Amino acid sequence: MAYFRTFLKSGHAPTLYVSFMYFAFSCCIWVMNGAMAPFISEDYGLSPAQKGVMLSIPIFAGAFMRFPLGMMAQYIGRKNATLVEMVMIVVALLFGYFFVSSYTSLLAMGVLLGIAGASFGVALSLGSGSFPARYKGLAMGLVGAGNVGTAVSVLVAPALAQRYGWQAVYGIAAAAMLLPIIAMVVFAKEPTDVDAHATLKEHAACLYEKDGWAFSLIYAITFGGFIGLATFLPTYYYDQFGVSKVQAGQLAMLAAFMGAAVRVFGGWISDHWGGVNTLTAVLIAVAITLVLCGLSGGSLAASTLLFILCFAALGAGNGALFQLVPLRWPASTAVAGSMIGEAGALGGGLVPNAMGLSKQYTGTYLWGFVLFAVLTVSVLLMMRQMQLRWTRTWAEKGGRARSA
Numbered sequence: 001m002a003y004f005r006t007f008l009k010s011g012h013a014p015t016l017y018v019s020f021m022y023f024a025f026s027c028c029i030w031v032m033n034g035a036m037a038p039f040i041s042e043d044y045g046l047s048p049a050q051k052g053v054m055l056s057i058p059i060f061a062g063a064f065m066r067f068p069l070g071m072m073a074q075y076i077g078r079k080n081a082t083l084v085e086m087v088m089i090v091v092a093l094l095f096g097y098f099f100v101s102s103y104t105s106l107l108a109m110g111v112l113l114g115i116a117g118a119s120f121g122v123a124l125s126l127g128s129g130s131f132p133a134r135y136k137g138l139a140m141g142l143v144g145a146g147n148v149g150t151a152v153s154v155l156v157a158p159a160l161a162q163r164y165g166w167q168a169v170y171g172i173a174a175a176a177m178l179l180p181i182i183a184m185v186v187f188a189k190e191p192t193d194v195d196a197h198a199t200l201k202e203h204a205a206c207l208y209e210k211d212g213w214a215f216s217l218i219y220a221i222t223f224g225g226f227i228g229l230a231t232f233l234p235t236y237y238y239d240q241f242g243v244s245k246v247q248a249g250q251l252a253m254l255a256a257f258m259g260a261a262v263r264v265f266g267g268w269i270s271d272h273w274g275g276v277n278t279l280t281a282v283l284i285a286v287a288i289t290l291v292l293c294g295l296s297g298g299s300l301a302a303s304t305l306l307f308i309l310c311f312a313a314l315g316a317g318n319g320a321l322f323q324l325v326p327l328r329w330p331a332s333t334a335v336a337g338s339m340i341g342e343a344g345a346l347g348g349g350l351v352p353n354a355m356g357l358s359k360q361y362t363g364t365y366l367w368g369f370v371l372f373a374v375l376t377v378s379v380l381l382m383m384r385q386m387q388l389r390w391t392r393t394w395a396e397k398g399g400r401a402r403s404a
Helices: 002-009 013-030 037-044 048-076 078-099 103-117 120-128 133-164 168-176 178-187 210-241 245-273 275-295 300-328 333-362 366-393
Strands: none
Touching: 002 013, 002 133, 013 048, 013 078, 013 103, 013 120, 013 133, 013 168, 013 178, 037 048, 037 103, 037 133, 037 210, 037 245, 048 078, 048 103, 048 120, 048 210, 048 333, 078 103, 078 120, 078 168, 078 178, 120 133, 120 333, 133 168, 133 210, 133 245, 133 300, 168 178, 210 245, 210 275, 210 300, 210 333, 210 366, 245 275, 245 300, 275 300, 275 366, 300 333, 333 366
16 A cells, blocks of 8 residues: 555646546447447347447547547647547537437447547546656556446446437436546646657657557557457357346456456556566467357356456556556657557457457357467567567566666
8 A cells, every 4th residue: 555655646646537537438438339239239130240340330430539639639738638539429429319320320320439439548648647657557557447437338338228228328428428527627637748849750759660560569469359359248148148138248347347457457567577578478368268268159157257367368468568658658658659559449340340250151259269369479479579679778677667
């Protein structure tokens, strides 16, 4: 507890808490179509491939919106950027409540839900901006634990959809978004850790460096796996095991909550053990559990346990990677984080599509899991090669922060 009190005193704690709240609400709304997928699929009679498209569109849209939001945050301020985005989210949800009435308009709604997915890089940079380098991993891990919003969504949205109808959930979410908007206005403070006079090219320097693309590939596995599987799991449980729509959300919540909670641990352990060391263990665990998830499709209990373990590894990996980002780009963390987050979300958009195509053309989800496991091993090998240079230039051995 003494360590945690020291950590809180080293930065602006109210901004940290509000950033967590903002990111949690955004994650909740971002995966809303996935949480309600069994209801939507039943209404529109969707095929496995159509389900994959429906689930992936909000993820892809959120990915493409992240970098522009990060750039805007560099110039109008991170706090102001969050307020602009949250107002846009409310407008998008009102569109869903009043105008979604077909599969085509549902896909358009998926694009609008992507606005919520753009929050990632700005939320982490705003929450951790006032904290020193030695605490960046923990600060980003705490804000990143706002991923718990995905667990809330898959738990609450199906119950609300069953009682009021799935389209009404958009309206309920629009009213709920007023809470983080008010909290952001009242309690958040703009950090001063970014050079406001740097040029656009200087801010976007990570786009021209191998490290930026390497980090993006790693995050496409850790966060992409997290958000892609969290969006897909309600559909998987409903189709694979024949549970009720509400039970499917409850089971998905167990895994999503674990991934969000362990993200804090991933940031904390990376501050001490090093982000590279943590990511090595994480990627090995992810590859193994993914294959086992695909092989355990006949057992609800085994699948649930394996998904929880897989999400725990993915969550720890998310925290570990973003312990490294502010070490590599200390003056442009918001832009670097948004770029890396964009690639991570793109990776997540592939998951529902791969699963849907695997089911439709092979009759099983197994090959979707195997494909993602193979990609995980490939990224692990790439990282182990590149970390030799990282630990000679901007990080200590294992990926820890360099001493002042």
